[in-house]
Each structure stands twice: as C-alpha cells, then as structure tokens.
Amino acid sequence: MDKRPIGMFDSGVGGLTVLKEFRKKLPNEKIIYLGDTKRFPYGSKSKEAILEISKKCVDFLISKNVKMIIIACGTATSQALDSLINSYDIPILGIINPTVEYISNLNLEKPRVGVIATSGTIKSGAWEKKILEKIPEAKVINEKAPLLATMAETGWTSNKVAEYTIKEYMKCFKDIDILILGCTHYPMFENLIHKNLEKNVKVLNTGTILAQYTKKIIETKKMENIETSGQFEIYLTDIEADTDFLNIAEQFLGEKNINIKEANF
Amino acid sequence: MDKRPIGMFDSGVGGLTVLKEFRKKLPNEKIIYLGDTKRFPYGSKSKEAILEISKKCVDFLISKNVKMIIIACGTATSQALDSLINSYDIPILGIINPTVEYISNLNLEKPRVGVIATSGTIKSGAWEKKILEKIPEAKVINEKAPLLATMAETGWTSNKVAEYTIKEYMKCFKDIDILILGCTHYPMFENLIHKNLEKNVKVLNTGTILAQYTKKIIETKKMENIETSGQFEIYLTDIEADTDFLNIAEQFLGEKNINIKEANF
Numbered sequence: 001m002d003k004r005p006i007g008m009f010d011s012g013v014g015g016l017t018v019l020k021e022f023r024k025k026l027p028n029e030k031i032i033y034l035g036d037t038k039r040f041p042y043g044s045k046s047k048e049a050i051l052e053i054s055k056k057c058v059d060f061l062i063s064k065n066v067k068m069i070i071i072a073c074g075t076a077t078s079q080a081l082d083s084l085i086n087s088y089d090i091p092i093l094g095i096i097n098p099t100v101e102y103i104s105n106l107n108l109e110k111p112r113v114g115v116i117a118t119s120g121t122i123k124s125g126a127w128e129k130k131i132l133e134k135i136p137e138a139k140v141i142n143e144k145a146p147l148l149a150t151m152a153e154t155g156w157t158s159n160k161v162a163e164y165t166i167k168e169y170m171k172c173f174k175d176i177d178i179l180i181l182g183c184t185h186y187p188m189f190e191n192l193i194h195k196n197l198e199k200n201v202k203v204l205n206t207g208t209i210l211a212q213y214t215k216k217i218i219e220t221k222k223m224e225n226i227e228t229s230g231q232f233e234i235y236l237t238d239i240e241a242d243t244d245f246l247n248i249a250e251q252f253l254g255e256k257n258i259n260i261k262e263a264n265f
Numbered sequence: 266m267d268k269r270p271i272g273m274f275d276s277g278v279g280g281l282t283v284l285k286e287f288r289k290k291l292p293n294e295k296i297i298y299l300g301d302t303k304r305f306p307y308g309s310k311s312k313e314a315i316l317e318i319s320k321k322c323v324d325f326l327i328s329k330n331v332k333m334i335i336i337a338c339g340t341a342t343s344q345a346l347d348s349l350i351n352s353y354d355i356p357i358l359g360i361i362n363p364t365v366e367y368i369s370n371l372n373l374e375k376p377r378v379g380v381i382a383t384s385g386t387i388k389s390g391a392w393e394k395k396i397l398e399k400i401p402e403a404k405v406i407n408e409k410a411p412l413l414a415t416m417a418e419t420g421w422t423s424n425k426v427a428e429y430t431i432k433e434y435m436k437c438f439k440d441i442d443i444l445i446l447g448c449t450h451y452p453m454f455e456n457l458i459h460k461n462l463e464k465n466v467k468v469l470n471t472g473t474i475l476a477q478y479t480k481k482i483i484e485t486k487k488m489e490n491i492e493t494s495g496q497f498e499i500y501l502t503d504i505e506a507d508t509d510f511l512n513i514a515e516q517f518l519g520e521k522n523i524n525i526k527e528a529n530f
Contacts (some may be wrong), residue, residue, distance in 0.1 A: 041309060147426075150412055152409060156433075164425040
C-alpha cells in the first residue's frame with residue numbers, strides 16, 4: 001500500500017476529464033491536480049517550451065509528495081513524456097501509450113484511426129508514430145483543432161460556436177473506425193463530436209483508458225491507497241487567468257464549493 | 266527624404282490590416298513586414314514574455330535598416346510599447362495613442378467606448394488607462410475575445426463559427442458610441458462586427474488611424490520616401506506555422522505571388 005497521492009497536470013481545465021475518470025476507476029486514490037493556467041495554451045508552444053514547462057509541473061507535484069505523475073495533457077504527453085521519463089525516477093504516465101495499446105487490443109483489421117489534437121501535438125507526429133509502430137497496417141488521419149482548447153477554457157462547449165466548430169473539424173473524419181480525442185479538453189465536446197460522426201465510429205476518451213491502465217499498474221505494483229475516498233486538491237498557476245475554471249470544474253466533477261489553491265511558479 | 270523602409274511587426278496575419286492601410290495612405294513607402302508566427306498567439310502570454318519577444322522583433326527589423334518601427338499588434342502595443350520606447354532610439358509607434366488622440370478629437374460628450382481585444386491587452390488595462398487620461402468623462406466597456414486572433418489565422422473570418430463568435434462577443438456592446446478593434450486581427454471580421462452593432466456605432470480600425478498618424482509624422486520630420494511605390498517584403502519567423510498566412514495575405518492585400526521569406530530568430 002502507498003498512501004501518497006497521485007499527481008496530475010494539464011494546461012487548464014482539460015485534465016479534469018482525466019480526473020473525472022480517475023475518480024470513477026480509482027475511487028480510493030487521493031489526487032493532486034495542477035492546472036497550469038498561467039501558461040495556457042500549450043497547443044501552440046514549441047517542443048522546448050513544453051518540456052521546460054512540464055518539468056516545472058512535475059517538480060511542483062513531486063514537492064507535494066506524490067507517488068506517480070499523470071500527464072493529463074495531450075500536448076505535454078506528445079512533446080515531453082519521453083524526455084521526462086529519462087529525467088525522473090518517479091513513474092510518469094501520459095495519454096498516448098495506453099490508448100495505442102487499447103486500440104491494438106481491439107484487433108481491428110486495417111483500422112482507420114482519426115486523431116484530433118492541438119497543432120503542437122499533430123506537428124509532433126507522436127500519435128501517428130506510436131500507432132504505426134504498434135499497428136503498421138493502420139491508416140491515420142490527423143486534424144489540428146487550434147480553437148477547441150480555448151473554447152473549452154471559456155466554457156463554450158455546447159453553444160452555437162462549439163456546434164459549428166466541431167462540425168467543421170469533423171469533416172475530414174468521414175471514413176474512420178476510431179477517433180482519438182488527442183487533447184484532454186476535447187471530451188467536453190463529446191456529444192457534439194458523436195453527432196457529427198457516423199454511428200459506428202468509436203470515440204476514445206483517453207482519460208477513461210488512462211485511468212484503467214493506471215489502475216492495473218497500481219494494483220500490480222501494490223501501490224494502492226485503500227484508506228481515503230475520492231479526495232482531490234486543485235492548484236492553478238494563475239487563479240486570475242482567463243478561464244472559467246471553477247464553474248467548469250464544479251459542473252464537470254459534480255461538486256460544489258471546490259477549493260482552489262494557487263501554485264506559485 | 267529618407268529612402269529607408271518602414272518596419273512593421275505582428276504575431277501573425279493581424280498586422281496585414283495595418284499594412285493594407287499604410288499602402289493606401291503612404292503609397293511611396295517601402296514596408297518590411299514581420300509576422301512572428303513562431304510565437305503566435307501573443308494574446309495569452311505574460312507581459313514579460315511579450316516584451317522579450319517584441320525586442321527580438323524590433324532588433325530584426327533594425328537589422329533590415331528601417332527608419333521607424335510600427336507595432337502592428339494590439340497586445341505588443343499594450344504590454345511593451347512604453348518599455349521599447351525607453352530602450353531604443355529609433356521611432357516606435359503603436360496602435361493605442363493615435364487611436365485615443367483620434368477619439369479625443371471627435372469631441373464627443375461623455376463617450377461610451379467599447380474595447381474588444383485579446384486577454385493580455387484587456388488585462389493590461391492599457392486602453393482604459395490611456396482613454397481616461399485623455400478623456401476623463403469617458404465610459405470604457407472592455408471585452409476579452411480569446412478566440413478571434415486564432416480564428417483569423419485559420420482564415421475563419423466569415424463562416425458560421427465566426428458569425429456566432431462575433432454575435433456572442435458583441436452582446437456586451439449594446440450601448441456604446443465607439444468600438445475600438447483593439448487587436449489588429451479584428452478588422453478581418455469588420456462586416457460581421459457591424460452587423461451585430463447598432464448602426465450609429467463608430468467602429469475604429471486602428472490601422473487606418475495609425476497610417477494617417479504616421480503620414481503626418483513622416484511629413485513633419487521630412488522622412489518621406491518619394492521614389493518607390495507600394496513595395497513590401499514579408500518575413501515570418503515560422504513559415505510552416507499553423508496559419509493560412511499566404512492565402513490570407515494574397516486575398517487581403519489583393520496581390521498574387523507574394524514572396525514570403527523566413528526570419529530566423
């Protein structure tokens with residue numbers, strides 16, 4: 001047993017979609033969530049910038065005595081995960097490998113896999129590379145969605161703007177089997193995304209897969225916490241940032257009076 | 266007479282709205298335009314980051330032997346102009362002071378002035394401060410528009426997404442006399458903006474005002490170039506960036522085969 005919390009970070013509200021899944025699948029784990037609202041958005045930053053920022057987030061979470069780190073952010077996973085794993089001893093998990101493993105286990109024949117993500121993630125080619133390593137006969141269709149993360153931070157996830165934006169971005173996914181939501185902000189648009197795809201397309205919320213994957217690891221390594229229950233703490237690097245974080249968090253996690261603390265770095 | 270070119274910079278396509286006005290009002294001046302697409306968007310960056318970036322842009326333009334610098338960017342004007350003026354000898358102009366002077370010269374009684382701009386610009390309070398210094402009885406209504414610059418870079422300036430986004434952002438401007446487009450990307454949405462405001466609202470394109478202001482300064486200081494005609498050169502810090510720059514530039518400036526060079530910094 002390891003009673004220490006799990007650390008989790010994202011650029012803003014996106015990782016809440018991961019936090020939500022962790023609370024369902026790992027109800028006894030305590031989670032320390034860090035939203036780096038001071039540096040949002042990550043999606044348009046350089047690889048070097050993302051790595052530098054991600055190290056700061058990891059260091060902050062380590063200072064809170066966490067037992068592992070979850071990168072609840074598609075951009076940071078795609079651009080920094082490999083380097084971070086080389087730089088730290090603490091276990092660090094991102095959203096890509098568990099998702100690719102999940103798809104591989106579906107044993108689809110020549111799967112056509114759509115990936116929608118931030119510009120930075122798509123440019124990194126990380127999803128396509130990992131998918132083709134594991135499933136060489138897959139066909140990958142990439143789409144950059146530079147507006148969605150900002151729209152989610154603003155709380156615009158079901159208005160007319162969101163509706164037409166999703167409609168536009170889904171146009172290139174006419175003929176796919178699977179759609180990976182390659183940015184953790186995007187499950188907030190899940191209803192609209194489903195509405196604009198063929199019914200048989202499987203839409204992957206990477207948070208659900210990552211939570212399941214983490215559960216297995218924690219159980220195998222006997223790192224479970226069996227004492228607490230669904231506790232979480234939230235830190236933001238900029239409480240005054242241009243995001244509707246508190247409202248979105250309360251609505252999304254179904255809790256009132258969430259206490260948000262400031263992380264100063 | 267001073268035959269050297271005028272230098273101009275923005276984070277991306279926004280400054281083209283200023284370039285267009287300069288070509289109309291100062292047809293003999295040669296202009297060197299720098300779009301810092303590598304670091305776009307500026308709107309969500311810190312003041313320190315904007316200042317550091319702006320210095321790099323100014324240094325690049327000075328290396329091209331320009332006679333003056335035009336900050337064709339609302340965010341960089343609001344956060345960096347004052348410091349830049351203190352750090353350099355070359356004349357540097359931004360979009361705020363000329364616009365505030367223009368409004369002041371309208372001699373309106375208790376003008377109600379709307380400002381729409383990036384998050385960084387609105388948070389800096391620069392527009393409100395300068396307006397109230399000059400017109401203390403003015404009422405200023407501020408609105409952050411975190412999506413618009415990215416939408417303009419994508420070329421989404423007249424589709425359904427743009428339509429509903431503008432409609433949403435215009436809601437707070439029900440009772441104003443003047444609307445300042447505080448980010449140089451926004452004149453690309455001018456038709457939609459007009460459509461969502463009362464007919465009597467004066468919408469200010471800061472590029473038009475800045476071009477007129479610059480013309481006066483150049484004439485007063487006898488810095489005109491009377492030899493060339495409407496030439497311009499365009500540099501981008503990232504030619505592969507996530508922007509539809511070339512198409513937008515060709516469409517917006519009404520020219521074909523625009524040659525874009527890379528600025529390496």
